[in-house]
Amino acid sequence: MMIDIKEAQLDGAYKLIVAGEVDASSSIHLDNALSKALGEYKRILIDLSDLEYISSAGLGVFISYIDEIRAQGIELVLFGLKEKVQQVFQILGIHDLLTIEETEADALKHLNDA
């Protein structure tokens, strides 16, 4: 299964839906999508509920934008992570650096509270 990225406009937020598998070769698509979103929006949701697998290269994409997110005060929330994916984030220790919520409602709430 390959990577599948869709975008959606929500009320006051931009949503990226990343599904499938993110490995060394497909991480470039994630990078492009993320780079575009960060350039245009300040409030971003990323739906990972259909993400089956993410490799270290895929994680590297998120990591490479951490500084930018912080510096520009962008609100970026990940949600819907499968247990296995959540575990990968956790082992690497980046769950503390990124905002991760369980559901879309939680994620939206986090955005609105911020």
Next chain:
Amino acid sequence: MSQKLKIRISFLVGLIAWVLYVFFNIYTLMLQRYDMRENLAAVMPQIFLTIFIVATMTYYRYKITKAESINFIDLLWKVFITGLIATIISLGIQGFFIVFRDSQLSENPIAINFLYQIYSGVVIIYLVSTMVVWKRLILYQKSKNLIQLWNFFEYILYGSLLFDFFGYQLGDNNFNIALVFITGFSLVLSLNLKWIAYLNFKQKWKSILFILLSGIYLYHFLVNLNNFSVREVVIIDLMDRVFIVAILIFIFLYAVIAILVTLFNLPTSSVFERKLKEAVDFQKLSQAIPSGQSEDQTYGILLDSSMSAVFADAAWLEIRIGDTSEYFLRNLTGKEVKQIKKTVKGEAVRKIIDFDYVSLASGHQRMVGTLKTGAYKSVLALPIFIKSEQVGSLVLLQEVSEAFNREMVEIIKTFVSQASISLENALLLRDAIENERYKEQLNIAKNVQKSLLPEKLASNDYFEISAYSMAADEVGGDYYDLVKFDDQKYGLIIGDVSGKGTSAAFNMAQMKGVFRSLVQLDLTPPELIKKANLAIGSCLERSSFITASYYLIDTASGIIEFVRAGHCPTLIFCQKDQEARYLQTKGMGMGIMRNSEYDKYVEANTLGLSTEDILLLHTDGITEAMNASGEQYGEDRLRDALVRHASGCPKDIQQGIIDDLYTFLGEKKLDDDYTLVILKFR
């Protein structure tokens, strides 16, 4: 018996037979003259003449070798020379009669017979040698039937030699019947003239000349033989022998038919020659590059053979690689080419010249264009494609308008496609060599990386260790190392660079450098990881990171201080309760946060292990290995495998786990680097 010996023997036999023939002839004459009773001697000249003929036939059969297309003219030349010598001798004999016209000598039967015998020897030699040459020509491109026919003809000729013992004379009924029979055969054989097709224009003229001359010799001999015949004094008249007359007729028939066929073939010979040259040029093109010629030479051959195939007055070949064009010109200047490029008419031709042509598949006629101004009126242009990309254009020019026909376009097309194949092969070869070089380089990289991992791991009375690492590609990003501080204190590290392949391998090498230098400072694990994060963070690209676990082991006490920097959790096996578990600790990968803020994510941990306990370090290549149904090997399977094999030595445990992993994967290949380090306390 060797060829040479056969030639020598037949020569010797022929010579002796001729001498005896002459001797018995004169002897017979003597007997007649002095009116002595005829005895057995009368038949002797017949016998020796026959032996002489057979010997001559044998001699030439071996002397005149097989006809090849290159030596047709040589063969005819031999006939011409033999005939010339024979004619000179014949003229000499005639001269004798003229000189001694009024003398008794010219009426002397012995003198006449002697001269006649010399003369008949010479004529027989000429006839036999010519017949053999004709035979070689007839049998050039032989078939089974033709060979049978010829052999039959030869048997009949030998038979005619026996027939001649009966003493029939020219004009007798039986004589005529035999002659008609043989003539019929000769006629059938004379229709085999395939060799003529292989002569070029000049050679055809030469052969007409030589055959014509051999015919004239023949006529001359015939007249002379007849002159002797009418004197009625010769003992054995060659004209009364079926064999001689039959050969005469055969040679004459073949000569006449050959001359006529050659004459009629003259106008078409240029076409045949052209076809032959095209075939040769084609051959040259297809062999140009394999035989080690450069691309430029191939272009030259293509240009020249194309020009001669369509009678072009001028031509050019443009080879465009990237933005640079290389021109090969024939009878043209660069300025003329520019002028022609500007003024040429014809849509396809224009596209070809401008390197704008799409495919070779469509129409032929359109590749022909016209020019209104300048010396040239007709243009024929063809694109040269390599790997479906136009790399060149071949343009042929003629001073006459509408000079190029459909057939010419086809010929040039074959030339061009052959040249394309040659060039493409050359390119493929070059690519293959290039690939081979890359492979070699990767192999070197692989060996270099192998040397970055410890070749042999230390051990002491308290522990034993075994490690295995495998890269998915030639090189990978996994790292492990063991450093000995003193007899009891060891530092053990395992690391995994994000990504895989060459870039991961470079980062892994950096990691080794950083670790090896920091480890000298005798730091606590948290200090070492913090410093390593700063060092590594400053040299990795932003999206790369390294996960690692560092263990400082006191082997005597079994106390292990460790830090997990985002790496896969450590798996331990406790001998006491026969259980294995993952150590749940906090930590972050190095290179993610590249400042001191990272420090707060570094957690110091301590662990106590005792005898027979096992510490298992791994990289995610093992737990994330996926089988054909998309299932991961996972932490649980790894843990269970460890428990199953825990009783063995580290090496056996390691092998047991790897076997278990491969059984799980089945046909599927691993697509990530993986490393397994197993430390067991004694």
